[in-house]
Amino acid sequence: MSNSCIVLNGDYTFLCLIDWKRAMNLVFAGKVSVLKYSDKVIRSVGGAFRLPAVLVLMRVVRSVYKNKVPFNRKNLLIRDRFACAYCGVSGKRLTIDHVIPKSKGGKTDFDNCVVCCEDCNNRKGSGTPREAGMHLAKRPYQPTISEFVRLRLKQSGVYDLLVEIGIY
Template identity: 50%
Template sequence: MGVIVLNADYTYLHTISWRRAVNLMIKGKVEVVKYSDKIIQGFYRSYALPHIVRLIKFVRQVYKNKIPLHRKNIFIRDGFTCQYCGQSCRTHPTLDHIIPKSRGGPISWTNSVTACMACNQKKGSRTPREANMVLSRQPFRPTINEFTQLKMKGLGLERLLSDLIQRM
């Protein structure tokens, strides 16, 4: 089970193991924002595991200037949604190069999109125009703030955090 780590300002940082989260709690480096419904049994008592923790001290973002180009980051940018048919492909997303690599297309944020397996196979080594397919939106390089918001949205944290803030 992964535990979501928020920065001191409630922005998403990353996900860690529950063991690491408990270790940070013991050291006083994080506070629990929300507990999960999972419980571990100790020698003398049971403990609820954290679901979301927040760092006590603010840490600078890992990526100062740009988000690294990785498959998973492209899937996050596109919301694990096929950019051709709009179908959710959270379980088996594929990466499609708009201008195929076989035709000299660059490996870049603006040439890479998430596609479901069916659309990726249908398009093959053709451009979208040649395959008579249309992109739902133009790919872009996200800023750090945009990427953080996309990750929070993908994890369902936006609504959860707004609910928590309203209760305070």
Template identity: 35%
Template sequence: MSLGAGHALDGSVLVLNKFFMAVHVISARRAFCLLFKDLAEVVTIDDGQYSSFDFASWREVSEARLRFKEPDDEFVRTVHFEIQVPRIIRLMTYDRLPRQRVKFNRRNIFARDGNRCQYCGRRFTTSELSLDHVVPRIQGGRATWENIVCACLRCNVRKGGRTPVQAGIRLIREPVEPKTSPALRLKLSHRKYRSWKAFLDAAYWSVELE
């Protein structure tokens, strides 16, 4: 299948295992590959009703939906047809359970702190932020959820190799390990991913993000 290029293929798709449990988030490009190979099916929720479609039937549904396209709907044009980007797919044979621990990485730290400097409280782009050890490494501070925060370059330089108390500044919020995926919560803030909520109860909010 020759898919047209565009940001729609870079969108996110929630992946369920065969028991309808959320296990992963992948790009729409990967989702289409799985659908085309009959390794997954599309899952939709309309007025509380669940429906599933293989690639062929999803193509037919997409033709009908194209006539009543909503603002958040995204379509990909191929050589011969247009097909809607799914929001949820279910793997036909995958039965592994989701991860229960939020991955400790730069992206999740930025997401946890909302791209906000934890000293001055201002919001910055990712490129304007750094990660700061609350208790500096030279004083025994470790790289943990409770000791790493986002900091703008100005506050980071001002703090230097000191603790906030030593530098005369305060944290706007104590850093803690999140119980749910911060990056996933950001996704759920967008209307186009609202259908994910049906599968993301408290037990499964730590699905791994690419």
């Protein structure tokens, strides 16, 4: 996670990662308090200071809870944990599969798309999983913001840090 800094919402739920320059701006603007410092030190004309590792906003930003997780390739990969939804393989070239093919009216959204390896995608062709004799390990679904945040935290390696300081 290099020099990025965790920002928690005012209610101590994870909000985002930002770089240290933005983090320092928030600190100087009095918009956040520092929960934990990192062991990295930055030297500037104004002196040396430690970089913050975890910040918490002074107020709760409520709009994030109303938003849906936007559908895109990156977010689909996160939901499906970077593994094929049919055979479970990971680390291969992964594609996006429309469970109900577009040609049969399937939509491009979280409820109809899964991560799929190239082999399974070729095997499935333009049919439905049933037609291709394939089985989905889990039905596709629209992830909630809180579930998604947790997944992203685990994948970015900052989850343990938040557990350590008692956030989760």
